[in-house]
Amino acid sequence: MRPSALAWMLTLAISLPAIAVNEERLKHFDASRNGQLEYTELLEYLLSDELDRAREQGFSERRLRELAEDWGVDLITADCDQEPCTLTINEETAAFINDFAKPSDVRKTAAELHRAAKKERVGWRTLGFKRFVTDPVSPRPFKAVRPVLLLAKRDNEAGEGEKKDEFTFLGAVQLFSKTFEGGRKANVPNRFFTFTPGIQMDIDTGKPAAESSLSAAIPLSWEWVAPAGSSSPFSSQVLMLTPTYLTDRDFDREAYELSLQWFFQARNVGSGYYRYLGKKQGSGVRFTWAPTIELKTGKVEDAAGNERLQAIADSGDYQRAVARVTAKFVSMKGKRSALAIDYFHRYDFGESWDRGYLEAALTYDANKGKNVQLSLVYSKGKKPPAFEKRDELLFGIGLLQ
Secondary structure: OOOHHHHHHHHHHHHHOOOOOOOHHHHHHOOOOEEEEOOOHHHHHHHHHHHHHHHHHHOOOHHHHHHHHHHHHHHHOOOOOOOEEEEEEEHHHHHHHHHHHHOOOOOOOHHHHHHHHHHOOOOOOOOEOOOOOOOOOOHHHHOOOEEEEEEEEEEEOOOOOOOOEEEEEEEEEEEEEEEEEEEEEEOOOEEEEOOOEEEEEEEEEOOOHHHHHHEEEEEEEEEEEEEOOOOOOEEEEEEEEEEEEEOOOOOEEEEEEEEEEEEEEEEOEEEEEOOEEOOOOOOOEEEEEEEEEEEEEEEEEEEOEEEEEHHHHOOOOOEEEEEEEEEEEEOOOOOOOOEEEEEEEEOOOOOEEEEEEEEEEEEEOOOOOOOOEEEEEEEEEEEOOOEEEEEEEEEEEEEEE
C-alpha cells in the first residue's frame, strides 16, 4: 500500500465517532428493510458516520469513498462464504464493526500520521512512481499497481570501448495529479475527472539507444461510482484517454499514439474487489484482479534506426485493440510479500496479427509501509513498441509512491 494510503487508513482507524455504533443506528441504513446491510448500504453508513471526522480534517470526497470501499470490503467479507455478502443487523455485528475499527496504535494523532507520511515521500506531494503511466486510477484496481524497477551494474573487467557501468530503469514517473469532483448523489460525489501526466521509461544503458523506449503521456480519466441503490452491474467505471509521444533515450525517435481505456469494478465477477484464498483476514493470501480493454491508434514518423519500428512506420498508421488483465496476490502474514501479474494481448486491425506479453513481479516490502521494495521481475513475449521478443529475469530495487 502506498504511504499516503497507509496514512489515510490509519487516520480512518483513529477517527472514530465519539458514540460507538449500535444496532438501532445500523437499521437506519437498511434501505431494503430486510435486516441485512448490503455492501452499498454499508458504504453509506461508513461515509455518513465513521468518516465524519476524516471529512472535517479536509479529506476529499473521492478519498473518503476510497477509504470506505477499502474498509467496507474487509468488513463485509470477513465471514462470508458465498456471494452476495451481507452483514446481519444485530448487536453482535455492531460490536464487530466497533472492534474491527479499533487501531493497533491509538497514541498517534491524525496530524502525526500525516507528518510521518510526508517524511516518507520522495519529492513533491503529487509525484508518483509506478510500473505503467496508464495504471488504473479507480480505487479498487489501483491496489494492483506495481513499483518502478531500478537496477545498476558495474563491470570492472570491461575492456576499452566497453561500458563499465550500466543502469536499468523500468517504470513510470507520475509528475502531477489533480482530481475534480462532481455529480453528487445523496450529497456524495460520484463522478471524478483526474489529470495525471507522466513519463514512461524502459531504459537499459547496456543496450543500443534504438532499443530503449521513453514516452511522455497525459492520461485524462473520467470515473463514475455507482450510488447507493444503483441497479448497474458495475460498482465503478473508468474511461482513460491518453495522448502519448514516444521516443528513445537519445530523443531521435518520433512516434505518436492515442489510446482509450476502459476499467471497471464489478462485484458479481469480483473485479477490483478483495478475495481471500485460504483463511480470511488475518492470514492466508489476499487476491485482487482487474481487467482493461483498450483501443489505440498511432503512427511512427521516424524509427531512428530501429528495424522493427521501421517496418511499422512503412505500413503507415496503425489501429490496435488491447486486452489486459492485472492480478495481485498479497501474503496476509505481515503483508510484505506480493506477486503481481500483468498480461497484455494485442491485436492489430491492419495487419491482422495478435501478440501476447507477460510481466510477473515478486516483491518484498523492504521497509514496511514506506516506498522501497525488493523486486524480481520476469517478462516474456513481444514487448511494444517495437515488439522485440523478451524472455528475461531482472532483480533490483522497486520504488512505489
